[in-house]
Structure formats: C-alpha cells, structure tokens
Amino acid sequence: MTRPEHHRSIVSFVQRGERMTVGQERAWDTYWEKMGNDVKSLPEGPLDFTSWFGRSAPVLLEIGSGMGETTSQLVAAAPELNYLAVEVYKPGLAQLLLRAEHLGGLGNLRVLRGDAVDLLTDHVAPASLHGVRIFFPDPWPKKKHHKRRLVQPEFVSLVASRLEPGGVLHLATDWESYAEQMLEVCSGERLLTNVHDGWAPRPDWRPVTKFEQRAVNEGRTSHDLMFRRNDLT
Numbered sequence: 728m729t730r731p732e733h734h735r736s737i738v739s740f741v742q743r744g745e746r747m748t749v750g751q752e753r754a755w756d757t758y759w760e761k762m763g764n765d766v767k768s769l770p771e772g773p774l775d776f777t778s779w780f781g782r783s784a785p786v787l788l789e790i791g792s793g794m795g796e797t798t799s800q801l802v803a804a805a806p807e808l809n810y811l812a813v814e815v816y817k818p819g820l821a822q823l824l825l826r827a828e829h830l831g832g833l834g835n836l837r838v839l840r841g842d843a844v845d846l847l848t849d850h851v852a853p854a855s856l857h858g859v860r861i862f863f864p865d866p867w868p869k870k871k872h873h874k875r876r877l878v879q880p881e882f883v884s885l886v887a888s889r890l891e892p893g894g895v896l897h898l899a900t901d902w903e904s905y906a907e908q909m910l911e912v913c914s915g916e917r918l919l920t921n922v923h924d925g926w927a928p929r930p931d932w933r934p935v936t937k938f939e940q941r942a943v944n945e946g947r948t949s950h951d952l953m954f955r956r957n958d959l960t
Contacts, residue, residue, distance in 0.1 A: 751821035758824045758833065766813070766841025766850070773852035779837055780809040785857030788813065788889075790843040790877075791864055795823025797934045801860075803832030804932065808857065813839040813846055847885050854891045854956075863938060866902035878909045880916070887918035892958035895922065899933070899951045901942035906950035919954040927951040 747755065777783045785808055792798040792812035802810045810832075814820050820838050827833050839846060867875045878898065886896055896919065898909050906926075913919055929951050939949055 745817045747818045747821055750825055751818055754825035754828060755817075755821040758828070759821075762824065762833065762836065763820065763838045763840065766839050766846050769839075769846075769850050772850070773855070774850050776809055776811075776855075780835065782809070784809045784835070786811060786855065787858045787860065788843075788851070788856050789860045789862070791861060792819065792823055792838075793863075793936075794819045795826045796936050797862060798823055799826035799830050799832060800934050801932070802827055802836045803830040806832075806835050808835060810836050811839065812836065813841065813843045815841060844882065844885070847889055851889045853888050856889050856894055857891060858895045858897065859886050859890060860897045862897075862899045862933070863901065863936070864905075866900060866905045868902060868904075873904075873908070876905060876908065878905070878912055880912050883912050883916050884918070887916050887954075887956055890918075890956035892956055894956045896954045896956075897927075897951065898953075899949060901939060901947045901949045903948070903950075906952070909950075909952055913952060913954045916954070918957055918959065920957055922953040922955050927953040 776786050787805075787808045787810050789798055789801075789810070789812045792814045793816070795812075798810075798812050802808075802812075812820070812823060814823070817840060820840055823836075823838060824833070827836050861878070864877045865875075867873055883896075890896065896913065898913070900906050900909065910925070914921060929949065933951070942949060
C-alpha cells in the first residue's frame with residue numbers, strides 16, 4: 728500500500744513511560760500472546776480479522792484506548808462486534824485487558840500496540856471497517872501545537888477509505904477549538920456525510936470517564952461527531 732505523505736509528520740500518540748502495576752503485568756503476561764500484537768511486528772498486508780478473532784463479525788476500531796476505562800465497557804456491551812483497540816501505551820493496553828477480564832469482555836477484544844497511522848496504511852484493507860472511534864485524542868491546546876493534532880484532512884481521508892459504505896467515524900472531544908476543527912475537517916471529506924446537523928447528541932452508551940468529568944468540572948463541554956461513509960462506487 729502507498730504510504731500517505733503526511734505519515735512522517737502526524738502520529739497517533741505521545742510517548743509515555745511504561746512502568747506497570749502487578750495486576751497489569753499479570754494481565755499482559757496472560758493475554759498478550761493471544762489477544763495482542765505490535766503493529767511493527769505484523770506481517771505485510773491487511774490483517775485477517777476473521778482468523779485472529781476466530782469468527783466473522785463487523786470490525787470496529789478504536790484509536791487511542793488510553794487506560795481502557797471506556798473501551799472495556801464498550802467491548803463488553805457489544806459482543807456482536809469484533810472490537811480492535813490500538814494504543815501505543817503498554818500499561819494502558821495491559822489495564823484494558825485487566826478491565827475487560829473483570830467485565831467478561833475478552834472474547835471479542837483484540838489489541839494492537841503502535842501507531843494507528845501505520846496500522847491503517849499498511850494493515851487494514853479499504854472498506855473493511857464497520858466503524859472507527861476516536862474519543863478524546865490529545866487536544867494539543869496551544870495554537871502553535873495544533874498541527875500535531877491527529878484529526879487532519881489527510882488522516883481523516885485515510886480513515887474514511889478504510890470504512891465500509893455505511894460505516895461510521897465517531898469522534899469526541901472536550902476542547903472547543905478541536906471540536907470545530909474536527910467538524911471542519913470531516914465535513915470537507917468527500918467520502919463522509921455528517922449523520923446529524925452539526926454536533927451529534929451525546930450517546931447514552933458512551934461512558935463518562937474521569938477525564939471527561941474533569942472537563943465538565945472545569946466548564947468545558949464535550950462534543951460528539953458522527954460521520955457516515957458514503958457509497959460512491
């Protein structure tokens with residue numbers, strides 16, 4: 728697959744430390760070999776989701792699962808989906824596995840460690856994803872850092888190309904300027920159509936994380952956006 732020109736300037740993560748708790752270490756040692764992989768270690772070409780999950784089901788990709796607080800609940804609530812989470816932070820993935828274990832959501836969860844841009848470019852076939860979720864990505868609030876934000880035209884174009892017709896890109900952020908940027912960028916992508924007139928109503932099924940609650944306490948409003956992939960074939 729051709730690597731987009733923006734690849735070297737935009738990544739889907741910020742480097743952090745990797746010290747893990749005893750519980751996270753246990754979850755990692757127990758589940759990683761079967762349920763996880765490093766993006767850089769994947770074989771060439773698109774992933775065989777049916778083989779990896781052991782079944783054929785719609786694949787939903789979450790980019791940036793953090794510490795798994797929300798993701799684990801969403802996985803457990805949607806056993807009909809093959810739920811794939813990509814995150815660079817090793818303790819976060821370990822915590823997600825630990826949370827999913829407690830909620831009984833391990834069967835339909837697989838995790839990848841690495842850059843989502845690499846994953847989408849090299850290992851996800853076009854029109855193969857049922858949905859993509861990007862909840863509260865790093866807002867890079869300083870204006871001089873806005874160019875580092877993940878949701879840029881080239882990236883949204885890449886995501887849109889990997890969605891199946893009718894598939895939905897769901898974004899959420901508690902930073903007003905980033906929400907407006909997301910709306911502008913996604914509205915400018917020819918493969919996508921806004922499901923709602925502007926902001927999407929906050930879905931009841933999206934759990935409130937401690938970070939979102941902190942935003943509420945600090946007077947920031949969260950915005951959801953849902954864009955559907957057009958069938959232009």
